[in-house]
Amino acid sequence: MTEPIQDRLVSLRRSFHRHPEPAWREFTTTARLVEEIRGIGVDELAVGPDAYDPADRMAVPDADLEPWIERARERGADESLLERMTGGNTGAVAILERGDGPSIGLRVDIDGLFIEESTDPDHDPVDEGFRSEIDGTMHACGHDVHMTWGLAVLESIAESDFAGRLVVFFQPAEETGGGGCPMARSDFASGLDYLLAVHVGLDHPTGEVIAGIEKPLAMCHVDVTIEGTSAHAGKAPNEGANAMHAMGSGIVNAYGIPRHSDGMTRVNVGRAEAGTASNVIAERAHMECEARGETTALMEYTKRRLERTMRSAAKMHGCRADVEVVSESPRADSDPELQALVSEVAGGVAGVDRVVPAADFGASEDATFLMERVQEDGGLATYMIVGTDHPTSHHTPTFDVDERSLQHGVDVLVGTIRELEARHPVPQADAGDATPADDASAEVGE
Template sequence: MHEPVRDRLVSLRRRLHRHPEPAWREFYTTARLVDEIRAIGVDELAVGPDAYDPADRMAVPDDDLEPWLERARKRGADEDLLERMAGGTTGAVAVLERGDGPAIGLRVDIDALFIEESTSPEHDPAAEGFRSEIAGTMHACGHDAHMTWGLAALEAIAESDFSGRLVVFFQPAEETGGGGCPMAKSEFADGLDYLLAIHVGLDHPTGEVVAGIEKPLAMCHVDATIEGASAHAGKAPNEGANAMHAMGTAIENAYGIPRHADGMTRVNIGKAEAGTASNVIAEHAHMEAEARGETTELMEFMKRRLERTVKSAANMHGCRADVEIVSESPRADSDPELQSLVSEVAGGVAGIERVLPAADFGASEDATFLMERVQDDGGLATYLIVGTDHPTSHHTPTFDVDERSLKHGVDVLVETIRELEHRHPVARTAADGSDE
């Protein structure tokens, strides 16, 4: 007999935590989610290429997929599901069709990070036996909690007298900005009246809820390859075209790109490699970078400047540069109408002691693709935060969540969905404060 998700929030989150998988490699994770969704019972379940067009994916790795697929197979993942996901088409969409009422989307992310989890006895996952079992990979951003919320909310609505349509997007590849776009372009995003996205923590403590983020940064990931010519570094350095020197110039000049008067901009070179030996002029260099902006337009400005900077530096040193935009995501702000509703709902949830109507995000998220899609189609969207006491920052080896927040997140989501059902349609507020 299937034990209800709501009765095992902690154990389910810990099981997901033990098996982290990075972007487009979430084979076992997806299979585990599908098992849970099938046990809940939904009206439609789409997995991988049935959930979106694989051609719309971004930041898909060129290799490294097969070992993760084989690992999932050895862990007992359903073979039919693995065949469907071959090539890195991971993730799932679950749909409840329950008569007349609003169409509501809920987006949760499922991927992990390339971080080696701490073995310190002061780190609860290590001390209590649910530390990552996959070397060099970890749920260091709370996506294990997000998946637990998504399953528990789906179950609660499935067992209720809800009237309407609920679509839960179990989205892969958030950390690389690769999965939001295909989900947003899919048929499952058609006709949504409302979209809820959610995150745990982000420096908000247990018992606090942010009803909607504002000012997420638009973002792009950029890969650049510089090709030069090798030569003997002692005998004939003049015969080479130094790709490493060109890359160094590109890095220095990238950080010198002027800030923009219209708002916040960011650029960072996060990874750089070049060369083969101390006595060889490097003929090849590779760097991974990102550009961000307070608006989509500002991100585009930084992206163009970064691309021009890299190519100019390569040309200066007699080299050639290829610049690839690996992934990107737009800015999309939460709608005040939904922020107000979530604020009201969260204020009545047991354990929630403080509700912030809004907060600046200051980072980037590809849930903005879904938010933008719903908003462009006339619907409302919000990205809410459920606080948790995390001992260290997100994306660190000792990140963890306060498991009391698991129930908080489920309750806020379920009550918000039911309130949207009862208040539908939630009217937009015009600039003059009147209802549209």
């Protein structure tokens, strides 16, 4: 019989850490999750296209899937599962049906990042022998911890006398903002009374729990391709339409987009490339950009300005710009009723010595799709943070976690689920208490 997950939190987390896979390529990861879920025993398990409509996915890579499928095959992944995940349809949803009671969702993300993990002998994954085995890819944001939490919570609730419905979303493609939307639009997100989402660390130390985030930034990823006309840079530069010049104008002008009086906005061009040689007028340029806003409406304002800026820059130089919104996510704030409940539960968890009811997030997360879906359907949602000491920031080659936080996260999540069961229905605050600034759907003019 398989050793209980609760007894192997560290080894399971380290196993996931050794095999990180980026967005929509989580084939080995999904297969391992399915193996563990089947060992737990659930009432329903949906994988890939059975968990969501593939057409709702965002930021799906056009190529580069086959090497990841082959790697999963070499590692012994179930061939029938790989067939089901054809086209990059990764991830899973596990459901426990335990009679009358609340319907509770738990969302954890599963993808890694394109980061080469440090080989420094002082880096614990190197010293302890669980450094990433996949070159150029790393769990540098703690999703290996999140998956471990999801499985451990599922096991704990399955073995308890819980009455109700528990839906655990093992969501792919968070780092690209591509997986939250299809999960939120799926039938599995329908009728949830409560949704819990969770992250490790985020500059909060071991022993600290944030019961719910506020002010996550709405976000969009935008790809821009500029097509021009090549020419000899010395002999006839006037015959070309310089895509690189257009790109430069677009970048400068993007950073000049006016900030908005209604709240904070962000714009960034994170990657840009153009040209083939020093003596050739560049006929093609490509940029990867993003826009963010304090509300969904402010993000939309910035996105529209960014799109217009890039098209205008291309036109000014006789080129054409193709602008594609690759993925996006809305703002959704945690509900104070759940923040209060999580605070109470976390305060009684061994090893947790500080509970913060709420904190500004300041970044973006596509769990907001699920939060928004549940809230629009009349339920409550919160996105909590379980602190961990990490030697360097998220998304760096030396990121790691304090593994004591593994048990903290399980205990807070299981305790919250059981309290929701006991207190259901949790009274909701008067909707009239919300302020106009909290309304992410408010119109923002230009």
